[in-house]
Amino acid sequence: MSRNVLKSSIHSASINIIFQIMCRCITFVINSFVIRIVDREVLGIMNVRLLLLESTLAFLSREAIRRATLSSTANPHEKHIWPHIINQLWLSLPIYCVFSVPCLYIWFNQSIFGSPIADALYDQYKFGCICIVISGIVELLAEPQVFVAQVFCFVKLRVLLDTLNIFVRSTLFITLVLRDPNQAIFAFSIAQVCSTATFAIGYYVYFVYYIDRLNKVKGDKKRAADKTDDGPDTDETKSVSNDSIPFNSVKQMLPGCLENSGTVFNENLQTLVLSFFKQGILKQVLTEGEKYVMTISPILTFAQQATYDIVNNLGSLAARFVFRPIEENSYFYFTQTLSRDIPLKQQPRDKVEQASTVLYNLLKVVTSIGLIGMVFGQSFSKTVLTLYGGSRFIEDDGLSVTLLQWHAVAIVLLAINGICEGYMFAAMRSTELDRYNYYMGFFSITFLFLSYQLTSFLGPVGFILANCTNMFLRIIFSGRYIRKQYQSVDLKPLDGIIPNKLFAITLTVLGITCKILENRLFHHSIWAHIFVGAICFACTAGVWSYENQTLIRSYILNRRKIQ
Template sequence: MGRNILASSLQNASFSIVFQIFCRCITFAINAFIVRNVGRDVLGITNVRLLLLESTLLFLSKEAIFRAALSAKHNKQCNWAQLINQLWITVPVCFALSIPCLYIWLNWLSTVEDNFYDQYRFGCFAIAFACVIELTAEPPIFISQVFCFVKLKVVMDTAHIFIRSCVFITIVLLNKNITIYAFGIAQIISASTIIIGNYLFFYLYIPRLLKYRNELKRVDDKYELRKSYGNNYENMDDFPFNSVKDMLPAVLPNSNSPFNSDLQTLIFSFAKQGVLKQVLTEGEKYVMSISPVLTFSEQATYDVVNNMGSLAARFIFRPIEDSSYFYFTQTIARDIDLSNQNSDKVKEAGLVLSYVCKTVTSIGLLGFIFGQSYSGTVLLLYGGKDFVEGGLPEVLLRWHCLAIVLLAINGITEGYMFATNTSKEIDTYNYYMAFFSVAFLMLSYQLTNWIGPVGFILANCCNMAFRISYSLYYIRNQFKAIKQNPLTNFLPGPLFLTILIACGFICKISEAYFRDRSVMYHIIIGILCTGISLLTWSFENRQLLRTGMARYRERKTSLTGETN
């Protein structure tokens, strides 16, 4: 394809990070408003119970199909008609899953107080309906990612969160007693935004692309034509759609079968893995919901602290993980040994894996070191004195900072493994995932009964340590055949680690002396220490930064040349 997969992946990660910051800022503002004005019980119902239902339905319905479809580029027997049909399966799958899930959420999970039950019931049905209709937009969303419409994704995600937030806040300001009703209504309206926006874009884009192709064949002055149309139609000769109708199921011609058997096999492998991964990702929320180990108020406290503790994961690690996964699926083929693939692409993929691991691990260590001194300050500014009273939120956030380091390494290494696993290897890993899941749930339940909410974090750390070990073992063995080891330089250097530890001690002294006297001085010291740490990392990794800047200039020069 004419698209630059690496450049698009990096651009997608950059835009996603900015979006995640925007999204989290809005979410934090809403959560703070609910904590201070509505109550923690409502926040526990919406952010733990209802969002867990949404996460369960969307993940189990589309994750396996979407990931398998991304890998279908390397399968020449799988055409676009089969991919579109496969993506549309997510809708009936979600509808079928919503029936038992609604029954479980309304009848089996720990009870909701009577004064909230009617709103809670409406919220469950609203979430299920929003998930079902949102999945009708999967085909255009998938197409936009494959053909690198990065800005479309950013605009749609931003509109989604902005409209959802505006609708929710407007209703709550009118009547604070119907907060859960407002949450459900906002979910439905924002899901409709995703559908309308994605289909409308391609409804307007495809005719203009076809017109550009026709005019390109007839004119001699290609420069003026490109100038008038812009760069959005360059390198799109392989775009196979002539109408939005082609994105509906069973519309494209020349399909011997509506589905591809190889793709189906890969989907089933991902599906089995997806169930286990969902348990590992949301395990603590399932334990909270099934067993009354924590009240809704305590669940809300844990959720707020968990969101803060996973800021780096949401802002930085998750976008980088998604973009890296996309890059690796498009660069390295499954079912083919690395020694039999393009050596330049394999070498580049190894370097990208090494550089990305080093970068996210450094970010994780920054969060861990400075989180030990600034957890209490952040929570005090966020929720007020009443929220931090008792010290539990501060203890939770400090432990979360340890989990950040493991999240950083696990996201990239496991993402690479999933992007390059064969169906057989995925099935093998599913057995390990089953063990990890059972161990995680048992540890979560037992540790929480012993030491409270901190037990969830410790269980999660153990789980991630197991998964990281397996991923590193897989990567080392895969690259051994070509005598390359991306893991050699994936950890930060000694100079950065030394300066980071020294800055951590300085910030602990600042916390003991300044936090109760002047929060501003304490924050300024933290900013200075962070700056020193970042400068040290930049100096130690100056060759990596030079390489990145050189690639950026090459890309910019290439785009300028195409325009001219």
């Protein structure tokens, strides 16, 4: 595989989307089963309190370092950069351990949180917190391998091990829950540690095998070169020459094991890490702010938190299995294509135009997906919730349908914000990133304030409205940055946000039709309602495909070149 950044990013995003859809379908079935047998208070503890601990530690320890080091790998075959990168990646582990101590103290301390854990569940909860920390440590032990796999586009490896991770966790959790539903938190914790261990071991085993095979090919090439003046010219040796990773053993992925004539850490890289670290704290507040508010304040009980989280997960499906893979790979593409410290007009014109076209097309795709989700979400929220949690789930909580409908509205803003911010973070200079931290602080404070105030008046819907306001402000900021940057080269990638006329008209008409037919079809037959929705969706997708034939042909052409 030749390391073409655009083609590899498209390939990786495509496979990740397919993988995420598959995993979410599996998770959908599992959660639908768990909702029916596990108490909703227990679900609130697992899905809100414990997973909040996991995401908090991950953001504080790993996110900034991973983003900064990605920016240092525009030419990953330069061996002199890897000692600094490997050492920097391994810093995640001690940082994680340092932060885990105060976090565990906070999570164990009942007086800090608004909703205390029942005495009957506290031992399970404490065990769960410890297991979350252990699983994070185990995962970070394979962080260099995960990073190398991403930089050198080992797409199939990542998909395989992520699938194995999901399979182990799901199988263990279901097996243990079926034995005793009252021990669900124990089951959740054990499954988390075992699946993470499988994930980390899988990366080590693969790279031991891969590097061993790579060394054999290099040895054969050297012996053949000794026999002839020109050396071999086979496809296999060309592949190794172009794409071999700069490691002769897995041991070299440990800290301090690669030869380095300079310092242990790179000063510029450290500065970039610090900038992303500041953002990591603020972004965590923006990403998980509602969970922090729910956890610290007594606004919602654990049962209500579970209901909100269940609906939130459903409303975030598009973000998780479509938008997130696109965002991750687009960020990777932009960091490898554009230079942070050089104005666009001084960079190669072909690269700038390609980046502009990619950004335009990305915005076109995610905005269209978001609009489809928003329109059809108004008519099919009740249907989805009935299939997911049963009719009792809707009857028990009248707000669940309203929550999912508002989540559908937020999808559009979520889609646009992810791409615009991802590009901005990939293109900003270190000084600009530092300056943006002040704006992030303003967004964070505004979001937390609105979350608390709106939730006090409107209940869980207030969280969604606060999040919509926050994302709208961030889109305005990142949009202004992108527009100003591309003015100097006379390009307008932000025009991708504007939907095509025929697509917009079709979506509006079919959305109104589905809404009018919703009550009649839902009460008559839920499957008839789904069938009508599928026909309307197919018509909408067909119109979009007709208006974006060039984009589709370009995507297919790049996919064929990769294969």
